[in-house]
Amino acid sequence: MNLRFLGLALLLNAASPVLLPATAPAAYAQQKQNITLEDIWQKGTFSAKSVPGFNWMKDGRYYSSLAKGDLVQHDVTTGLPVQTLVAGADLKLPGQTQALPVDGYSFNADETKILFSTAxxxxxxxxSKSYFFVYDRAAKQLVPLSAGEGKQLYATFSPDGKRVAFVRDNNLFVTELATMRETAVTTDGELNKIINGGTDWVYEEEFEFAQGFQWSPDSRQVAFYRFDESAVPEYNMQKWGPLYPQDDRFKYPKAGEKNSTVGISVYDVAGAKTVKMDVxxxxxxxxxxxxxxxxxNTLSIRRMNRLQNQLEILHADARTGQARVVLTDTDAAYVEVNDDLRYLEGGKQFLFTSExxxxxxxxxxxxxxxxxxxxxxxxxxxASIEGFNEQKGEVYFTSTEESPLQRHLYRINLKGKGKxxxxxxxxxVDAVNISPDTKYYLNYHSQAGDPTVVSLRDGQTGKLVKVLEDNAALRQKLAGYNLGKLEFMNFKTADGVDLNASIIKPANFDPAKKYPVLMYVYGGPGSQTVKDDAGGGxxxxxxxWHQLLAEQGYIIVSVDNRGTGARGSAFKKSTYANLGKLETQDQAxxxxxxxxLPYVDKARIGIWxxxxxxxxxxxxxxKNADVFKMGISVAPVTNWRYYDTVxxxxxxxxxxxxxxxxxxxxxVQFADQLKGKLLLVHGTGDDNVHFQNSIAFVDAMVRANKDFQTLYYPNRNHGIYGGNTRLHLYRQMTNFVLQNL
Structure with missing residues (x-):
């Protein structure tokens, strides 16, 4: 589930919060504008600029991006365009006069060929699925990747640039670019049964990857996943619109139900032979x-038991399939999966992160x-490994060393020295994109309430080379609005638990007045809503939107309860096996x-x-009905039995x-205890947290004879967006807050 994150000793207590700079003195607040919902959700008034479509090129000196259909090369030190690599007008198939409207691209290793995607x-x-085309830069020739019917998924060049692997109709294919001959690596793919080269729904959502194949470094082999989801129960999600609604049936393993049986195989391109790995x-x-x-010929495979408290790294011989366990990581609660495993050149060592x-x-x-x-x-x-300099033996990583609320880039050598x-x-918070040779990195820096600054920096010294986007215009625009101060604070609950929080007060805040409080919560394992970035986490x-409500006289608070991230394994895993208990205790x-607090109206506290x-x-x-006057629950899980296995x-x-x-x-079990005003919102097309969750909660509240309001959005997924959807949703939410808090 993803909407799915100052050392604590340095955080000041509630009596002396850390104040961020105000945009202007409060005395001038009456001269400023108020934010509107249309500004946020329709006009794009506060849209931040970035460096669009940034892709490092092989020498680390240039990057490329699509601009109005052209593929353009930019000098990374200036951000200025240097040359047009491919003109959009040249992207025509033989005999055609109309150029393809491309929407994505990738280079082969020597950048002589390009894969373009469209539709x-x-x-x-x-x-996602697309039509892919191969463009030869020297010949200025564009050809379809495949002559087969239907769109392709995950098209990827081999490291030597001679072939492309892709998935279509749940089967894996390899195309030889010299002849454009297409070979079916698998033929048994079938909807809702067998998947080759891709992942099933739950792997894509929870293990966070969809492409299920990888080329070997020498381009001789392709390792790929095979999912047999025949025994996985189907979920039926209706799509509304036609005279008779359509059924969308897909495999979704709910907690305790059967998962796909997963295997790994390696296809030898030259020998056209497939070997199954022993997992x-x-x-x-x-x-x-x-x-x-x-x-x-050595493939690394990570294997995990169903309870996910043991992770093993296997090394498999791609020629025979034989595998051995080389490392086991265990935990009394659970082991998390990430992309921090790195094998070093020379084949003698690897890097790994563990808790x-x-x-x-x-x-x-x-x-x-x-x-x-x-x-x-x-x-x-x-937080994550960001890059590695093989020549110098240096690892780049982001971490929370300064504070759980912050993220910064560090470098350390393989001796554990020189950090x-x-x-x-x-x-x-610094989010980084390091060039393959670590000579430069793009730094996306933001602080709470302050738009992102994108800069190019030296990979060895971290010194500024050039600011590529400072969002000065947006910063100046925000200064003309009635924005409240954002404060970070740390306090201790009556049970002695230290919690981090953020608070937004109205721009014209008067400590002698009493204000209603709306709390914003996520609270899930490893997450954070209290962080020193542009949105305050x-x-x-x-x-x-929280600033808009502050303009209306509300104080907005967010608290990171036990179970959230960046404070160590014990804090995060304290909620294990009893999800929801400590979290809601902390929020209450x-x-x-x-x-x-003297300026809070204790009878008017809400949560969303x-x-x-x-x-x-x-x-x-x-469960805490006496504490909260109202709440807005959007796309909620209401019974974990309805959510996925992983x-x-x-x-x-x-x-x-x-x-x-x-x-x-x-x-669902406590619907009869509901007291406050509740607005329940869900999209009927939510493939992630099924509409079934809200149906069950509504049914329980009706049985308990409780009053509530519901708002559902036909065919909208977990994000509930598209067209005017977000504007409509937030207007209803705003009205609900104004009327009930």
Whole structure:
């Protein structure tokens, strides 16, 4: 589930919050404009600029992007266009006069050929299908990738640029570019049964990848997934519109139900031979990642048990399929999967991150899984590995070392020495995009309430080379609006739990007055809504909506409860096997704490959230009904039995093993305790958190004779967007807050 994150000792207590700079003195607030919903959701008044379509080119000096149909090369040190690599007018098929309207592209390794995509249509969160075409830059010739019928998925050049692998109709294909001869690697693909080269719904959503194949570094082999989802129960989601609604049936394993049986095979291109890898005798397990090592014919396979508390790294011989376990990572609760496994050149070592000492840190191992050394250590976490300089033996990573609210870039060598923070000192969040040779990196820096600044920086020193986008115009525009101050604070609940929070007060805040409080919550495992970035830990659009409400006289608060991220494994995993219990206790405790502040109207505290936050809202208004006057629950899980296997069982075990963990904190079970005003919102086309969740909650509230309001959006998915949808939704939400809080 993804809508699915200052050391604590340095955070000041509630009596002296950390104030961020105001946009202008409050005395001038009456001269400024108020934000409107149309500004946020229709006019794009506050849209931030970035560096669009940025793709590093092979020498690290240039990047490319699509601009009005042309593929343009830019000098990375200036951001200025240098040349047009391919004119959109040249993208014509032989005999055609109309150029293709391309929407994506990728180069082969030597940048002599380009794959262009067109007519791309999304499938789920990370998957899409397109028509792909191969463009030869020297010959200026464009040809279709495939002569077969139907769109293709995940088209990818081999490292030597001689072939392209892709998926169509659940089968894997390889096209030889010299002859454009297409070979079917698999032929048994079938909708809702067998998937080759792609992933099923739950892997795509929860393990966060959709392409299920990888070329070997020498281009001789393709490793690929095979999913047999025949036994997985189908979910039927109706699509409204025609005289008779259409059924959309897809495989969705709910908690405790059967998963796909997953296998890994390797296809040898020259020999046209497929070898199945030995992933062990247990069918009911996960294979959340595969990755080619730097050793020829050696494939790395990560295997995980169904409860996800044991992760094993296997090394498999691609020629025979034989595999051995080289490393095992275990946890009393669960082990998380990420992309931080890196195999180093020379084939002798690999990097891996683990939470085994209580915080996610970086470790170096030899190829037999023997620990060489722990590279980082401390009461802070690695956020992700960002790059690696093979020549100098240096690892680049972002971490929370300065504060759980911040992210900054660091470099350390393989001896665990020389750790250096790159970039300028200061607060905020840095998201980076490092060139393949680590000579430069793009830094996307933001602070709470302040738009992103995109800069190019030196990969060794972190010094500024050039600001590519400063969003000065947006910053100046925001200064003309009645924006409230954003404060970060740390407080202790009555139970002695230290929690981080953010608070937005009206621009004309008067400490002698009493204000209603609206709390925004997500609260799911490993997440954060309290972070020093542009939106203060949330989407910038939600930050602006919160400012709109502050203009109307509301204080907006967000609190990161137990179970959230960036504060170590113990804090995050304290909610294991009892999802929702401690989280809602903390939110209720936070509401009680804010109710003690002299400027808060304790009888007017509300709460709202989306997805996991919608679940938290529904639970808060039932199990903690005396605390909250109203709530807005958007796209909530209302019973974890309705959600998918991978996410739910990671945090709750299976319902067969832990029925109380599922039922003791289900809003459905406590509908009769509802007291406050509730607005329940859901999209009927939500393939992620099914509309079934809201139906069950509504049914329970009707049985309990409780009053509530509902708002549903036909055929809208979990994000509830498209056309005027967001404008309409937030207008209804705004009205509900104004009328009930």
């Amino acid at each position: 791309t249509e999304p499938i789920y969160r990370r998957s 062990g005798p247990v069918a009911d397990q996960y294979i959340p990642r595969i990755l080619w090592t730097q050793v020829p 085994k000492d209580g915080y996610r840190h970086l470790y170096l191992y030899d190829m037999n899984g023997k620990l060489v050394r722990q590279l980082t250590k401390g009461n802070w976490e690695i 250096t923070r790159l970039g300028e000192a200061g607060n905020g 949330i989407a910038f659009t939600n930050y602006l 405790a936070a509401a009680r704490y804010f109710a003690t 959230g989306w997805s996991f936050g919608g679940y938290m809202t529904a639970l808060a208004l039932t 996410y739910t069982e990671r945090f709750l075990k299976t319902p067969q093993e832990n029925p109380g963990g599922y039922d003791d904190n289900s809003p």
